[in-house]
Amino acid sequence: MQLFNSKLCAVCKGRKLLCGRPTCPILERFRVVRGVEKRINKREIFGSSPPAIFVGEFGYPKVRIGPLVPPIEGNTSYLDSPLKWENASIRDVLRYRSLLVMGETKANVDVKRSGRILSEIQELAMSIRPVDSEILLKRKPILKVLPSEFAPPIGPKAELLDFELTENPRIPRKTDYVVSDELKAEQAIMKLYNSGFDEYYIIRLLSAGLLGIQKKLVPTRWSITAVQDIIGKRLRREVLRYELINEFELYFYEFLGNRYVVLLMPESYAFELLEVWLKGSLFGGEExxxxxxxEDWRGIKGYANQTAGAYYAARLSILEHLRKRRRQAKILVFREVTPKYYAPVGVWQIRLGTKKAMNNIIGKFQTLQEALNEVGKLLEHPLEYYLKRSEILKVRAKQRTLDDFLRL
Structure with a gap:
């Protein structure tokens, strides 16, 4: 049975859940739209931006950029604070994103050519508190419900005619210093991170073209990976100086339909993410x-082409854990995506899911065999398929057969 096609959906109509998922992703999007459409059905939107901005990647170096403003006043920070969504459901996240109206305009990534509107957007990006803002749109914003379970949650948007901050943004002195100083982007990111600034605040500054010597707008998706990669590389250098952990340590957490199993090994640093989209999940096939x-201690070669942004998000969470403990380990992460993850919400859930996993230790073991036996109990997909793909375990597999690892 195909998991998603027009004939199946026509028969099901979202009632029978023939695809095997716990809820219909198409109907869920319609429910979200129905809940917010009356509040955004106007050309002038006034509210408190969380603050939030978005920079697209299509058409680079001329990209779409715009402020995100909800029709709500007051403390709206929860609408764009991914690392604080630990108790949010997928439906909550869809609703948060649907309330953020984007007034989009085209801009060259070279911020030296910026005008008044871009300057206002940059001021918004620097604020650490919600900012009362007003956008004037060419038409009423449209929140499309795409007939695809693969489409990420996209908020309502329309062409921007004007944007204005109606109150002064609260900008930290540290931000003023970092933005105005002649610092490379990596230096600026680490200064802010080590000063305790929220990771997504740093991402927003980078996207708005406020960091680096040659300041340029950076698409939001690229900024997320860039910031997590830069911080991860720095933390890896620190972790490499620390002593090894003493035992095999196993951690586990399930978050928004994603199952995370993390195995720390008492050996010199390496990191690997093994990922499976189970049958019935968004990208899961019949097999x-x-x-x-x-990566080993030298880092990954090029970009993580298979697991993409998930790699950098998971790696950062675990390196933060090791840095805090001042310990070094070899890291093996198993990620299983189940049918409960019915709508993609972004790599923030991987960052948060692995972070929560590192606060939930399952046990400590004296041997790898004992640890892997326990790993197999936590996973739905057969462990042998993971072991056959694992780069970290290839050397060990040459010394022992897979049957040795799987023997109970």
């Missing part, structure tokens, strides 16, 4: 395949 990316 789920294990994908993976790997």
């Amino acid at each position: 789920p395949q294990v994908i993976h990316d790997f």
Whole structure:
């Protein structure tokens, strides 16, 4: 049975859940739209931006950029604070994103050519508190419900005619210093991170073209990966100086339909993410395949082509854990995506899911075999398929057969 096609959906109509998912992703989007459409059905939107901005990547170096403003006043920070969504459901996230109206305009990534509107957007990006803002749109914003379970949650948008901050943004002195100083982007990111600034605040500054010597707008998706990669590389250098952990440590957490199993090994640093989209999940086929990316102490070669942004998000969470403990380990992460993850919400849930996993230890073991036996109990996909793909375990597999690892 195909998991998603027009004939199946026509028969099901969202009532019978023939695709095997716990809820219909198409109907869920319609429910979200119905809940917010009356509040955004106007050309002038006044409210408190969380603050939030968006920079697209299509057409680079001429990109879409715009402020995100909800028709709500007051403390709206929860609408764009991914690392604080630990108790949010997928439906909550869809609703948050649907309330943020984007007034989009075209801009060259070279911010030296910026005008008044871009300057206002940059001021908004620097604020650490919601800012009362007003956008004037060419037409009423449209929130489309795409007939695809693969489409990420997209908020309502329309062409921007004007944007104005109606109150002064609250900008930290540290931000003023970092933005105005002649610092490379990596230096600026680490200064802010080590000063305790929220990771997504730093991402917003980078997207708005406020960091680096040659300041340029950076598409939001690229900014997320860039910031997580830069911080991760710095933390790896620190972790490499620390002593090894003493035992095999196993961690587990399930978050928004994503199952995370993290195995720390008492050996010199390496990191690997093994990922499977189970049958019935968004990208799961009849025969789920294990994908993976790997690095040793020298770092990954190029970009994580198979697991993409998930790689950098998961790596950062675990490196933060090791840095806090001042310990070093070899890291093996198993990610299983279940049918409960019925709508893609972004790599923030991987960042948060692995972070929560590191606060939930399952046990400590003296041997790898004992640890892997326990790993197999936590996963739905057969462990042997993971082991066959694992770069970290290839050397060990040459010394022992897979049957040795799986023997109970």
